[in-house]
Amino acid sequence: MAIKERKEREKQDMRNLIIESATQLFLKHGYDKTSIRNIAEDIEYSPATIYLYFKDKDEIFYVIHENAFDLLVKLFREHDTISNPYERLGAIGRTYINFAFENPDYYDLMFIMRAPLSQIKHEERWNAGECAFGYVLDTLTQCLDQKLIRPADKYITAVSVWSFVHGLVSLYIRERMCILEMPDDVVRDIVNASFENFFQSLKT
Amino acid sequence: MAIKERKEREKQDMRNLIIESATQLFLKHGYDKTSIRNIAEDIEYSPATIYLYFKDKDEIFYVIHENAFDLLVKLFREHDTISNPYERLGAIGRTYINFAFENPDYYDLMFIMRAPLSQIKHEERWNAGECAFGYVLDTLTQCLDQKLIRPADKYITAVSVWSFVHGLVSLYIRERMCILEMPDDVVRDIVNASFENFFQSLKT
DNA sequence: ACATTTGCTAAACACTGTTTAGTATATTCA
DNA sequence: TGAATATACTAAACAGTGTTTAGCAAATGT
Structure with a gap:
């Protein structure tokens, strides 16, 4: 069942991707301008996807x-x-x-x-x-x-x-x-x- | 030209009304929940009216x-x-x-x-x-x-x-x-x- | 009485966070 | 290998935000 581990890894990678993008946007433009939509656009995913990785x-x-x-x-x-x-x-x-x-x-x-x-x-x-x-x-x-x-x-x-x-x-x-x-x-x-x-x- | 003075007074009254309502909402529900629409509803005027008295x-x-x-x-x-x-x-x-x-x-x-x-x-x-x-x-x-x-x-x-x-x-x-x-x-x-x-x- | 200014608002614009329903793709099992 | 299931993702909508625009009555000035 190596697939489960790979999926776990991919899930963590996606979380990291979101955090990295959010951090970058936050440090560059501040909290208010770091919207879910801005993060989504930056990582080239839909806004709804972010809610699959963060509450x-x-x-x-x-x-x-x-x-x-x-x-x-x-x-x-x-x-x-x-x-x-x-x-x-x-x-x-x-x-x-x-x-x-x-x-x-x-x-x-x-x-x-x-x-x-x-x-x-x-x-x-x-x-x-x-x-x-x-x-x-x-x-x-x-x-x-x-x-x-x-x-x-x-x-x-x-x-x-x-x-x-x-x-x-x-x-x-x-x-x-x-x-x-x-x-x-x-x-x-x-x-x-x-x-x-x-x-x-x-x-x- | 007493009308001008009355108008001035009414303008100040309206400003006071808005401030009183905003202060009350702010102290009761906090900053975020004190929206222009909430203030407008409280004083029974349209939201756009508030912008005639405050920038x-x-x-x-x-x-x-x-x-x-x-x-x-x-x-x-x-x-x-x-x-x-x-x-x-x-x-x-x-x-x-x-x-x-x-x-x-x-x-x-x-x-x-x-x-x-x-x-x-x-x-x-x-x-x-x-x-x-x-x-x-x-x-x-x-x-x-x-x-x-x-x-x-x-x-x-x-x-x-x-x-x-x-x-x-x-x-x-x-x-x-x-x-x-x-x-x-x-x-x-x-x-x-x-x-x-x-x-x-x-x-x- | 007519023209003008004033006070106000409905509707729209461009955003926000978040949820829902549905669609492709990947995986599992027979 | 083929059908069934599970996963990954998204378009669209919901409910809200601050703010602007266009237009409509009523008060005011002439």
Whole structure:
């Protein structure tokens, strides 16, 4: 029954084809202009075909959402070699901000949009997101254990660090930093300086 | 020529009617389900009529957006009586977080959604937003002048404070705090505790 | 009283996500 | 190999969206 395996493979290939096209369209034209019909035209199939491989549009963007998290976690893991957890935390923070600046659409999908959330509720766990948050939580716990940062509840500290960097980049991405009336590169400098300032203030 | 004035008044009345209906639908059913057709049906006019009073859907939501800012600034101004700027800053922060928890749809429109932005670019200034941010900036400047908080650039401090509270409430509103796997009221407690912790750390 | 402007709407345009019914092709079984 | 079944796919439709156009009454100006 090798046919069944081939069919399984072909099904996965088609899913990949759809995801690749959707990702490309999403990164090039944004979420709104990535319609099922646009994806269908791009892969040269009818729109209805897409629904044979994905339940709905949200399921497609949930996969893209997970891929984006895999990418971020991979970038985080590059700092595994930094033995000092406080320094590692700083590196993770800078990587997070950099990721958001360089991949604003991915960041939006991961931490701002509602689109992939309906799917997350149907999955057993928010795997990728949990992984990224867990990585920060681990590093933070080590910082607290080694008394490298001011003592506090680890969840409060984790939420604080995450909220701070998320606040910085999400206000930037959703164009609220314009109230500063400063050029884009100056705003970015302020964001980076704000992080360094906050990071210093965490120290014991 | 009193007719011209009456017509002007009727035009403003119609605009108010549309805004009232849109606001009500928006707060009850959310942004997506507040369609031009739904508003039209609610006020018992044809959809095309709405376009005689507003350029597009974004312009309607820009007005709602401004009204929401007026409300927030009004809440801020209730703390004018607090003479100590550091204590006033704390009160503003708590009011901000409370506003977001109690009016998540307004908060979303004000600080997360893209909808009213196209309009903001056409206006000479982001009046209401600037007013709210200016209020925080003023209070912060007084804190720095009186050496009540750690010395730093005032813009960096302002962006830090704003980003921190925005990060907290926007992760909550856009349902990312679920990774904590804690009940809703516990998450809110963590948000509030995080703010108090951050607020303390600002002190000289 | 007649001409003009104003206020409004039915209908259409170009989209959207999604579902249904039906058609070819591929696979299975006798 | 030939008939029956299962699979892969799609045209067309449904119900919705924001927005524009053409035309019709009623109010207004002369």
